[in-house]
Amino acid sequence: MLKIQSNFFSSELCDRSKNFEDKAVSSLRDLQKRAGIHRDMTGWFNYPKNSGGRTLADIQKFQHEYHQFFDTVVVVGIGGSYLGARSAFEALSHRFTLGGVGHRKPMIFLGNHLSEQMSVETLEFLKERDPVVVVISKSGTTTEPAVAFRLVKKFLEAKYGKQGSSARIVAITDDDRGGLRQQVTQNDYPSFVIPGDVGGRYSVLTPVGMLPLALCGINTTKIMDGAAALFDEIMQGSDDELRNHPAIQYACLRMAAYEEGKRAELLVYGEPKLKSFAEWWRQLFGESQGKEGKGFYPGDLVITTDLHSVGQFVQEGSRIAFETFLSFDDPRYNSSAIEQRLAVPKADDNLDDLGYLEGAYIADINRKVMESTMAAHADGGVPNINIVVPKIDEFCLGYLYAFFQVACAVGGDLLGVNPYDQPGVEEYKKNLFALLGKPGYEERARRLKQLFPST
Numbered sequence: 194m195l196k197i198q199s200n201f202f203s204s205e206l207c208d209r210s211k212n213f214e215d216k217a218v219s220s221l222r223d224l225q226k227r228a229g230i231h232r233d234m235t236g237w238f239n240y241p242k243n244s245g246g247r248t249l250a251d252i253q254k255f256q257h258e259y260h261q262f263f264d265t266v267v268v269v270g271i272g273g274s275y276l277g278a279r280s281a282f283e284a285l286s287h288r289f290t291l292g293g294v295g296h297r298k299p300m301i302f303l304g305n306h307l308s309e310q311m312s313v314e315t316l317e318f319l320k321e322r323d324p325v326v327v328v329i330s331k332s333g334t335t336t337e338p339a340v341a342f343r344l345v346k347k348f349l350e351a352k353y354g355k356q357g358s359s360a361r362i363v364a365i366t367d368d369d370r371g372g373l374r375q376q377v378t379q380n381d382y383p384s385f386v387i388p389g390d391v392g393g394r395y396s397v398l399t400p401v402g403m404l405p406l407a408l409c410g411i412n413t414t415k416i417m418d419g420a421a422a423l424f425d426e427i428m429q430g431s432d433d434e435l436r437n438h439p440a441i442q443y444a445c446l447r448m449a450a451y452e453e454g455k456r457a458e459l460l461v462y463g464e465p466k467l468k469s470f471a472e473w474w475r476q477l478f479g480e481s482q483g484k485e486g487k488g489f490y491p492g493d494l495v496i497t498t499d500l501h502s503v504g505q506f507v508q509e510g511s512r513i514a515f516e517t518f519l520s521f522d523d524p525r526y527n528s529s530a531i532e533q534r535l536a537v538p539k540a541d542d543n544l545d546d547l548g549y550l551e552g553a554y555i556a557d558i559n560r561k562v563m564e565s566t567m568a569a570h571a572d573g574g575v576p577n578i579n580i581v582v583p584k585i586d587e588f589c590l591g592y593l594y595a596f597f598q599v600a601c602a603v604g605g606d607l608l609g610v611n612p613y614d615q616p617g618v619e620e621y622k623k624n625l626f627a628l629l630g631k632p633g634y635e636e637r638a639r640r641l642k643q644l645f646p647s648t
């Protein structure tokens with residue numbers, strides 16, 4: 194299903210990656226048994242088989258019983274509470290869904306920032322729409338979605354009245370903890386649960402990702418099937434078979450680059466519609482592995498756009514990066530009703546010198562750009578591997594989510610860090626609470642006030 198090509202990873206790096214294989218397989222065995230570093234927070238592992246059917250059935254039941262008309266799905270959440278849904282929605286939908294093209298309901302976002310201007314514009318846009326609001330927060334206390342939820346609730350109440358507004362809200366949160374769960378109980382909102390043993394960035398296959406996608410009309414069964422296929426592959430198999438599994442190979446190749454001194458990994462892809470997928474990938478690896486002074490900075494590069502900007506740095510700047518290309522045998526996703534191919538048109542004058550490309554499909558030219566970039570960057574000292582997937586569709590995307598989650602969890606173990614916590618994220622939050630005057634943070638506030646005397 195998924196292949197890794199390593200033509201542009203040196204033979205030394207490929208050899209070095211083999212040193213990590215035994216440890217990676219043993220880590221995967223731990224994951225299967227929920228042991229070692231993987232003993233907690235691994236509810237995401239094999240989720241499709243353990244809980245996927247029930248999750249999708251609950252969502253289907255909700256959709257069946259939900260009689261409110263809606264033309265827009267608003268996802269209120271941040272980090273792992275929105276990136277999964279956004280990444281699949283954008284990869285699998287017409288890019289002008291919001292303009293009414295294609296057959297999906299649009300998905301828009303609030304609570305993933307604290308921009309007053311963007312919030313004003315979003316609420317302005319919603320005046321003309323009939324939204325359903327999916328508010329997602331595992332802790333139920335994260336500032337950004339909590340603020341956004343207040344804003345959107347006020348907006349809904351003004352537009353639909355108190356009762357009408359409640360009918361447009363569905364919450365996804367912890368089973369019994371946190372402020373959002375309390376709001377669910379108080380207001381009788383329909384709700385779904387983020388399992389306690391699944392962290393935000395590992396939650397795309399739970400209701401966190403699946404509910405908003407299903408509401409937009411995306412086939413979540415196929416996403417779940419794709420993820421199940423990956424888990425099936427790595428639940429069985431001898432140690433030798435697992436050693437050669439692409440998820441294990443990827444984890445080990447990364448470690449070889451790390452040992453060689455690389456400190457940034459760039460996910461390189463040729464479809465701009467994968468931008469949010471890259472965001473999801475960045476969060477997964479950044480929060481899971483970037484700790485204790487270790488890990489790669491996860492960046493991304495969209496081809497061809499970024500070749501005309503940061504491509505210069507990658508080719509000739511500080512030699513800190515290696516690249517992971519993400520390629521598709523067929524990168525076209527038929528998200529509109531019309532399937533069409535585009536080739537370079539014929540022009541008799543040939544003033545732009547494109548005569549040699551007449552009749553060539555754009556996707557094929559794009560593929561050649563990917564290939565020429567792999568070779569050029571490798572020549573410039575940026576080793577790269579190429580992950581090749583059949584196509585951009587629901588099944589392959591589901592497979593990729595599971596693939597990267599497994600590689601990330603096992604890779605965290607190889608690196609010697611806990612891939613399930615995110616202690617670094619808390620630090621700025623404490624400062625924020627202190628600067629905003631939250632009770633209990635007075636001591637920190639005094640220290641910070643000296644650094645920001647005008648606030």
Ligand code: PA5
Nearest residue numbers: 272273274330331332335393394
């Ligand atoms: O992956 C994670 O755990 C984080 O990125 C969280 O998803 C993010 O901080 C949002 O947290 P919460 O869902 O509790 O609002």
